[in-house]
Amino acid sequence: MASVKLKTNINRLNGKIEIPGDKSISHRSVMFGAIAHGETTVTNFLPGEDCLSTISCFRKLGVRIVEENGRLRIFGKGFEGLSEPSEVLDVGNSGTTIRLLMGILAGRPFFSTLAGDQSIARRPMTRVTGPLKQMGAVIDGRKDGDYTPIAIRGGNLKSIHYQLPVASAQVKSALILAGLQAEGTTTIQEPAETRDHTERMIRQFGGEIQTDQRLITVKGGQRLRAAEVHVPGDISSAAFFLVAGAVIPESEIVLKNVGLNPTRTGIFEVLEKMGANVQIISNDPDSFEPSGDIVVKSSNLTGTIIEGDLIPKLIDEIPIIALMATQAKGKTIIKDAEELKVKETNRIDTVVEELRKLGASIEATADGMIIYGQTKLTGGTVSSHGDHRIGMMLAIAALVCDGEVILENPESISVSYPNFFLHLHHLIQ
Numbered sequence: 390m391a392s393v394k395l396k397t398n399i400n401r402l403n404g405k406i407e408i409p410g411d412k413s414i415s416h417r418s419v420m421f422g423a424i425a426h427g428e429t430t431v432t433n434f435l436p437g438e439d440c441l442s443t444i445s446c447f448r449k450l451g452v453r454i455v456e457e458n459g460r461l462r463i464f465g466k467g468f469e470g471l472s473e474p475s476e477v478l479d480v481g482n483s484g485t486t487i488r489l490l491m492g493i494l495a496g497r498p499f500f501s502t503l504a505g506d507q508s509i510a511r512r513p514m515t516r517v518t519g520p521l522k523q524m525g526a527v528i529d530g531r532k533d534g535d536y537t538p539i540a541i542r543g544g545n546l547k548s549i550h551y552q553l554p555v556a557s558a559q560v561k562s563a564l565i566l567a568g569l570q571a572e573g574t575t576t577i578q579e580p581a582e583t584r585d586h587t588e589r590m591i592r593q594f595g596g597e598i599q600t601d602q603r604l605i606t607v608k609g610g611q612r613l614r615a616a617e618v619h620v621p622g623d624i625s626s627a628a629f630f631l632v633a634g635a636v637i638p639e640s641e642i643v644l645k646n647v648g649l650n651p652t653r654t655g656i657f658e659v660l661e662k663m664g665a666n667v668q669i670i671s672n673d674p675d676s677f678e679p680s681g682d683i684v685v686k687s688s689n690l691t692g693t694i695i696e697g698d699l700i701p702k703l704i705d706e707i708p709i710i711a712l713m714a715t716q717a718k719g720k721t722i723i724k725d726a727e728e729l730k731v732k733e734t735n736r737i738d739t740v741v742e743e744l745r746k747l748g749a750s751i752e753a754t755a756d757g758m759i760i761y762g763q764t765k766l767t768g769g770t771v772s773s774h775g776d777h778r779i780g781m782m783l784a785i786a787a788l789v790c791d792g793e794v795i796l797e798n799p800e801s802i803s804v805s806y807p808n809f810f811l812h813l814h815h816l817i818q
């Protein structure tokens with residue numbers, strides 16, 4: 390396991406960076422390209438490890454995917470064009486890959502197996518396999534089917550009405566992808582609004598889907614046609630630099646091409662409530678996925694409460710928001726965020742454990758955490774625990790530390806942001 394010495398004691402960040410492609414949209418562009426008819430092209434695809442796992446799985450399912458002049462070309466032949474894989478589909482570290490792929494494979498009349506790394510092996514799958522079995526797929530896996538390896542024999546799906554017990558875009562998307570292959574009309578009721586990239590992409594690929602008060606309705610048997618997809622930058626990646634710019638004195642950072650889908654922009658609400666100086670300086674609201682440029686300048690921050698329906702709109706940003714709270718005056722409470730326990734790591738535990746090592750005053754609760762600010766962070770040896778978002782949060786934390794900080798296992802960062810350190814160092818100079 391490698392380790393790196395992080396940059397510490399930084400008193401300003403300045404410059405402009407182009408935020409890399411959105412991970413959620415990149416995954417979906419490959420999946421939709423594969424199940425549509427014709428040649429789909431994708432620009433600004435995120436070359437992170439997770440999205441490369443999605444490409445590799447679809448190649449094993451017989452889909453031709455080539456990279457040419459910085460674009461991805463996907464030659465889809467419809468759901469029927471997918472063929473039985475002769476190898477295990479390896480999803481690596483990616484929850485989005487396995488959960489959405491299960492929705493696709495549930496409708497295919499062949500046998501397939503899915504597995505990933507040690508982190509994936511700890512993440513629950515019944516939330517997806519349960520309703521897919523109700524639709525008629527034959528699925529099994531370790532521990533009564535809840536954990537990888539998962540085996541699926543699909544086909545002949547019937548539509549269902551399903552009330553999601555947790556607010557999860559991955560579960561919703563898996564059921565939409567299965568619903569597209571089912572007989573009849575599938576309806577899904579969400580407990581809270583979650584990212585809607587799948588719904589937007591169905592429309593972009595010429596399909597139909599209705600949403601009304603968190604009730605999603607999708608008809609089976611639709612024929613999707615290839616599309617040209619431009620992937621906007623990932624707001625979850627931008628979040629690390631939004632927070633860095635907000636907490637480091639005398640900073641001014643321009644983040645170019647950030648996805649601004651309203652189901653993802655919860656972090657702006659938090660930044661505003663905490664008193665951050667963030668502005669959208671240009672935007673393109675009319676495309677399938679809105680995006681824009683953002684400028685962030687340092688300011689004095691105050692603690693806040695983050696809870697309820699806001700949580701799914703910033704779920705992946707909570708580790709970096711926790712760091713921001715250590716640099717804000719007063720108490721910050723994060724609640725209703727139990728879902729953090731089933732991410733790449735238990736992100737309540739890993740955030741609390743690692744930030745404490747740097748001197749933060751933070752405690753875990755049953756459904757979130759409480760952070761007491763403002764604390765001067767010190768130094769120490771910290772670990773990403775193999776979780777990309779924990780690794781990046783710690784690299785930003787180090788910037789405000791006054792002692793030496795060593796990060797163990799930094800390579801996990803390439804799961805979602807391969808150029809992260811390049812961008813960080815560009816802003817430091």
Ligand SMILES: O=C(O)C1=C[C@@H](OP(=O)(O)O)[C@@H](O)[C@H](O)C1
Nearest residue numbers: 413485556557558559560704705
């Ligand atoms: O649908 C997606 O692309 C994602 C949904 C979220 O997971 P859940 O659906 O489990 O909340 C999020 O945490 C993950 O990074 C990506």
Ligand SMILES: C=C(OP(=O)(O)O)C(=O)O
Nearest residue numbers: 482483484485705732733
């Ligand atoms: C939870 C995440 O991803 P996934 O569920 O796709 O592994 C993430 O990127 O923070």
